[in-house]
Amino acid sequence: MNQEPGSNEEIKSFCTLNYGVDFKNGAKTYFDPTPNTWQRMYEIVSFWAEKGIDGLRVDMADMVPMSFWKWLVPKVKKNFPAITFIAEAYQPSEYREYIEQAQFDWLYDKEQFYNTVRSIVEGKNQAVAISQVWKEQDNLGPHLLRFMENHDEHRIASDFFGQNPQKAKPAMVLTATMHKGPIMIYFGQELGEKGMYGEGFSGVDGKTTIFDYWKIESYQKWVNGGKFHNEKLTAESLALRNWYIKLLKFRNRHDIFSKGEFYDLMWQNEHLNDKFFVYIRHTNELVMLFVIAFNIYEPQTIKAYLPDHALEHVGLNFDKGISIEQIFEDHQNISFKKYDDHYALEMRINKSTGYIFKLK
Incomplete structure (x- = not known):
């Protein structure tokens, strides 16, 4: 035994x-x-x-x-x-x-x-x-x-x-x-x-x-x-x-x-591969952008790119312009600019967390 x-x-x-x-x-x-x-x-x-x-x-x-x-x-x-x-x-x-x-x-x-x-x-x-x-x-x-x-x-x-x-x-x-x-x-x-x-x-x-x-x-x-x-x-x-x-x-x-679809943006953001993961969740009524920041020990500035065809795919009108609103983990130092074929989100990140934005 x-x-x-x-x-x-x-x-x-x-x-x-x-x-x-x-x-x-x-x-x-x-x-x-x-x-x-x-x-x-x-x-x-x-x-x-x-x-x-x-x-x-x-x-x-x-x-x-x-x-x-x-x-x-x-x-x-x-x-x-x-x-x-x-x-x-x-x-x-x-x-x-x-x-x-x-x-x-x-x-x-x-x-x-x-x-x-x-x-x-x-x-x-x-x-x-x-x-x-x-x-x-x-x-x-x-x-x-x-x-x-x-x-x-x-x-x-x-x-x-x-x-x-x-x-x-x-x-x-x-x-x-x-x-x-x-x-x-x-x-x-x-x-x-x-x-x-x-x-x-x-x-x-x-x-x-x-x-x-x-x-x-x-x-x-x-x-x-x-x-x-x-x-x-x-x-x-x-x-x-x-x-x-x-x-x-x-x-x-x-x-x-529970109902929205997922869109991975990392193919357009290979420069962020190490500590950041960027993606979109979307329904016909709502589009959210996520920036997940791992292992941030000192402040750093990042730039995430959102290509025009990705934004059109999730139901946004690139030509008419898109606005951004912070809805989880407020962050004051952000810039969201339109270019010929993409938008760029620039933000100063000083802590490890997940940042969520509404796009419209």
């Missing part, structure tokens, strides 16, 4: 054998008749669905045969069409199969979006790498759940990631505005929780997990004996929480983020 979980192969073998796959014998399948485990899992999920739950998050969905999900989820949705299924899945090559055939609503976007944006925040990658993410994902964006913290990942403010919760601001504006899918904020993220405690199973690892039976100081101050009040928060935590509130309210206030 050993309490250690074993190798990845041993875990996968244990987890999948009872789902009708024998990995010790060439991954031979036994799906007919329907495995007893499938039936029991359907009964368990149906039990909770009958209780009126909104949805289910599936942990490590990759560890269970795809054939099971293709059988289970459509079967449950036939009886409970409003229920939502979220999968923690880490194989991008299988994303489309999860969505189109297994009928999952949302998948964790860790392997592509999170990993890429984290590498930029850490200074290990260029901001232009974000363009490759949406190109690889094609039209899957509405089905991808994006985040910068969860129970498996390092806290942004921890010594293992950004060391400073402020470094998450550009990443979170991007997370909230780039695509049509949902976003997730992990509790305490909005307070700058560091997760740097020598607690529980995992020790000092910069995470807040189910294995850590411990205090979470910043969140305890917010809970405040059941008052859920600001009075015990530090000035830094309160300011950060108010910023997250502002961002989430901004996102919820505009249906451009």
Whole structure:
């Protein structure tokens, strides 16, 4: 008897054998008749669905045969069409199969979006790498759940990631505005929780997990004996929480983020590749311009170009003239000028965040 979980192969073998796959014998399948485990899992999920739950998050969905999900989820949705299924899945090559055939609503976007944006925040990658993410994902964006913290990942403010919760601001504006899918904020993220405690199973690892039976100081101050009040928060935590509130309210206030299209402007702004990502979201009624600024440690002036055909594509009339209005993270030092075949936005940037403008 050993309490250690074993190798990845041993875990996968244990987890999948009872789902009708024998990995010790060439991954031979036994799906007919329907495995007893499938039936029991359907009964368990149906039990909770009958209780009126909104949805289910599936942990490590990759560890269970795809054939099971293709059988289970459509079967449950036939009886409970409003229920939502979220999968923690880490194989991008299988994303489309999860969505189109297994009928999952949302998948964790860790392997592509999170990993890429984290590498930029850490200074290990260029901001232009974000363009490759949406190109690889094609039209899957509405089905991808994006985040910068969860129970498996390092806290942004921890010594293992950004060391400073402020470094998450550009990443979170991007997370909230780039695509049509949902976003997730992990509790305490909005307070700058560091997760740097020598607690529980995992020790000092910069995470807040189910294995850590411990205090979470910043969140305890917010809970405040059941008052859920600001009075015990530090000035830094309160300011950060108010910023997250502002961002989430901004996102919820505009249906451009659930219905609008995305236009990447980096092909015209290769000179900004390192620390900046520039794009447009647009509907027939509204056009927004985004300038995401990563890792700004000293003031710098940048110039972003908006070509005429891009502006015409998103529904603006280049010849009649276009105006600009700051609507998130006010910035006083900007210039917006028209040239023969493009507009140029020039701005002096002195902090890492996401700047949002309305074009009309």
